[in-house]
Amino acid sequence: MIGGNGSGKSTIARLINGLVTPTSGRVIVDGLDVARHGAAVRRKVGFCFTDPAAQLVMPTCVEDVELSLRRHEKDGDRRRERALAVLAEYGLDHLADTSVHSLSGGQRQLLALAGVLAVGPEIVVADEPTTLLDLANTRMIGERLYGLSQQLVLVTHDLDLVLGCERVLVVHDAAIVFDGPADEAVGHYRGLVTEGAS
Amino acid sequence: MSSQVLIGIYQPGDTILHRLPVGVKMSGLGLLSIAIVVIRDARAAVAFLAFTLVLAVIGRVRVAALVKASRAVLLIAVIAALFQWWLKGPERAVETLVDLVALALAAVVLTSTTAINTMLDAIIRWIGPLRRVGVRPDRVALTFALAMRAIPGTIEIAQETRDAARARGLGKHPRAFLSPFVIRVVARAYETGDALAARGIGDD
Numbered sequence: 001m002i003g004g005n006g007s008g009k010s011t012i013a014r015l016i017n018g019l020v021t022p023t024s025g026r027v028i029v030d031g032l033d034v035a036r037h038g039a040a041v042r043r044k045v046g047f048c049f050t051d052p053a054a055q056l057v058m059p060t061c062v063e064d065v066e067l068s069l070r071r072h073e074k075d076g077d078r079r080r081e082r083a084l085a086v087l088a089e090y091g092l093d094h095l096a097d098t099s100v101h102s103l104s105g106g107q108r109q110l111l112a113l114a115g116v117l118a119v120g121p122e123i124v125v126a127d128e129p130t131t132l133l134d135l136a137n138t139r140m141i142g143e144r145l146y147g148l149s150q151q152l153v154l155v156t157h158d159l160d161l162v163l164g165c166e167r168v169l170v171v172h173d174a175a176i177v178f179d180g181p182a183d184e185a186v187g188h189y190r191g192l193v194t195e196g197a198s
Numbered sequence: 199m200s201s202q203v204l205i206g207i208y209q210p211g212d213t214i215l216h217r218l219p220v221g222v223k224m225s226g227l228g229l230l231s232i233a234i235v236v237i238r239d240a241r242a243a244v245a246f247l248a249f250t251l252v253l254a255v256i257g258r259v260r261v262a263a264l265v266k267a268s269r270a271v272l273l274i275a276v277i278a279a280l281f282q283w284w285l286k287g288p289e290r291a292v293e294t295l296v297d298l299v300a301l302a303l304a305a306v307v308l309t310s311t312t313a314i315n316t317m318l319d320a321i322i323r324w325i326g327p328l329r330r331v332g333v334r335p336d337r338v339a340l341t342f343a344l345a346m347r348a349i350p351g352t353i354e355i356a357q358e359t360r361d362a363a364r365a366r367g368l369g370k371h372p373r374a375f376l377s378p379f380v381i382r383v384v385a386r387a388y389e390t391g392d393a394l395a396a397r398g399i400g401d402d
Binding site for chain 1: 390398
């Protein structure tokens with residue numbers, strides 16, 4: 001999803017995860033009504049925020065991943081093993097006992113993603129995950145996201161990043177004004193911006 | 199100021215303090231804290247500080263963590279000590295200052311030798327029987343963890359807000375600090391709530 005600030009992209013993203021419930025109409029995710037089956041929907045849909053600092057709530061990397069796994073693994077030792085395995089998968093195992101505050105922006109976002117993916121969601125919603133990152137980290141996170149086996153719903157202002165998507169929605173003034181291939185969507189969005197400026 | 203400044207950060211290890219059951223460590227911290235507060239004597243305060251430092255050595259707590267914790271609490275300790283000096287004299291001032299530093303260091307020793315998830319598991323076990331009266335142990339434990347995170351996080355926001363006010367030449371206006379500070383703290387609480395909800399924490 002691409003579109004200007006305040007157009008409604010993040011609201012749509014949050015509707016998919018049940019963080020926001022609709023005031024009218026229904027949001028159905030994989031056959032589940034988000035308003036009625038919020039917990040079940042959240043087990044299927046992982047959510048990655050713009051600012052990982054808000055998402056990382058435990059002091060160290062491994063403890064934060066363990067927090068995600070608490071519902072799935074009650075045994076503390078096995079939970080730690082699984083968390084360490086997740087960190088290794090993302091190349092963060094050497095930072096397992098490091099404070100989440102000491103990480104770089106890219107590492108923090110990668111850790112937030114690892115925490116989301118640790119519980120095996122079927123869908124990943126990423127709300128502007130590269131907005132706070134430099135170019136190198138944007139590429140790294142982009143490659144990670146596009147490498148996922150899960151369905152990815154990406155909200156972004158990065159028009160280069162969005163070109164990797166199969167389908168792109170352009171959101172404008174709380175409405176979807178275009179739904180189609182990435183290159184055409186970017187063209188449509190540029191047109192909207194040009195019209196707005198003139 | 200990052201979270202490890204005030205609460206310490208878990209440092210994996212195999213010392214006797216690492217191996218002690220979490221219940222023993224948390225009870226020990228509780229008893230030590232009560233003793234520090236109840237026994238009103240400057241010599242006892244110094245003894246408690248020495249005892250805490252011995253524990254830190256046994257637990258192989260990094261010196262940097264101890265220094266950071268002392269620095270963080272020192273400002274409050276000095277203000278409290280000056281106040282005590284004015285009210286009750288120098289001996290009480292020294293006692294107050296040393297007591298506060300000892301309490302901060304004792305907390306750092308606990309958090310440096312105990313993983314936070316181990317503490318959460320213990321809290322859930324301890325209050326498990328209260329499920330019968332409607333208490334949700336998972337939520338209580340999570341509240342405990344969030345409280346530990348919130349204190350340094352709030353201090354961090356306060357420092358950033360103060361710097362922002364100074365940068366705009368409004369360093370001496372209380373409203374220029376307080377309004378954005380309160381708004382940012384509330385916003386951070388909402389963000390954290392959203393993040394926890396998005397991760398399905400609290401859904402069970």
